[in-house]
Amino acid sequence: MKLANPLYYPISILAGAVVLVVGVRLAGLSNAVALPTAAIVATASATALKSREPDSQKLAKQQLQQELQVLQSSGKSLAQKAEILRQEANQLLTRGSFQLELLVAVQNACDRAIELSLKIDQLATKLQGSNSLLSKSELQQQLLEVQAKQKVSSGIARKQLNLLEESLKHNIAIAQEGQDTRMAQIASLYTLIQEAAGVLQQLQNKLHTADLSNLEQVKELRSLSAELSSFQENLEFLVR
Template sequence: MIKLANPIFYPLSVLVGGVVLVVGVRFARVPNVVILPTAALVVTVGAAFLKSKEPNEKKLAKQELQKEVKMLYNAAKNLADKSINLRQEAKHLLTDDSLQIELLAIVEEACDRATELPQKIDQLSRRVQGDNSLLSPTELQQQLLEVQKKLGASSGVARQHFEQLANSLKRNIELAKAGEDTRQAQLVNIYTLIQETGGILQSLQNKLRTSDLSKFEEINELRTLSTELNSYQENMEILVVQ
């Protein structure tokens, strides 16, 4: 069904209506009682037709959301590929003693989570692109509570980033209460976490290659990075799964 539109915003329809009026009056000698309503109808229908061909705000928002989801999936796939490489490398290097085996278990847990991420993002994309998929303040509040639980057990750089995520969720809650669509903001949060996770993963891989694995201190530094990697994965899962 074509919706009516204000002809003022569609000068082409006004022009066509004016041409119809001039031709009708000057050349076809159509009576005013006939040509005036006809010209007005042409202007009105023309404006409505032109409006129907424009991408509306809802359609544009959906297209933008699709772009965000695609970018998010590609980032998750890239992270998963890097995680597979790290898992294989760690399995090859960490074989000597109980400390190394313990570290390997932590690394493998983080890498396994990362390799599952593209599938979870794919599931998320189907949810967020639905017509009734807006996140409610209650859902966002639940996510915030989960992040705050993790925040209490974190420290250092990880704690700083978790605080940033918590602040983002608080802003999204206020937006949701005001009736705003927070889906894109949520996707940005997830994308940021993926990028930060990728940075930690790269640091872990670099240190794994250069560390003296016979030294407790260096094993401990690797364990700290691995634990931090797991924390980021847990935060991502809060945003992706719920």
């Protein structure tokens, strides 16, 4: 156990002072004996107090576990909603070739959302390991992949990639400072999951109210399905 500095613990200083006064005035000890004794008492009490304080690494680990639990819960919630949507789509989209095409698009988007939940569970296990920190070079590689995809993307997909690019740049800055990037990575994932859940909800609401004989409304449903799928693709840059 490492010794603690009594100067950081006023009670320890007080204890040492009391020992010094009692030793010199009441016990008649010489300064040569009383001073070292007081110092030992002060240091010992400071060390004892320090040992009762929460360990910073332990606290950080607990916080990481809590954040991972929230992330996993969000992923499972997204997967459950995606499964419900897939079942509803199977019941509603049964007529006409254009409806079958839409059904396939919705099913694909839902499948990717469900798969993502499993990947998040795998990531949670990885992030709790001792070798889980992403290096600066790994983050930069992810950034290059995102930037390459930006060049061939447009619309909502491009907007999502722009946000992901900013998130990765932030994580790289954290890594350059020698800090733990895991919390930032979890925050990025959580934000994207919540946005994906919002799009999934829009798709579900639209599916309930859309006139499936109206080609424009069917087109809008396809667009939402594509947007949901693009979220999953972007999330996979962070979940590997």
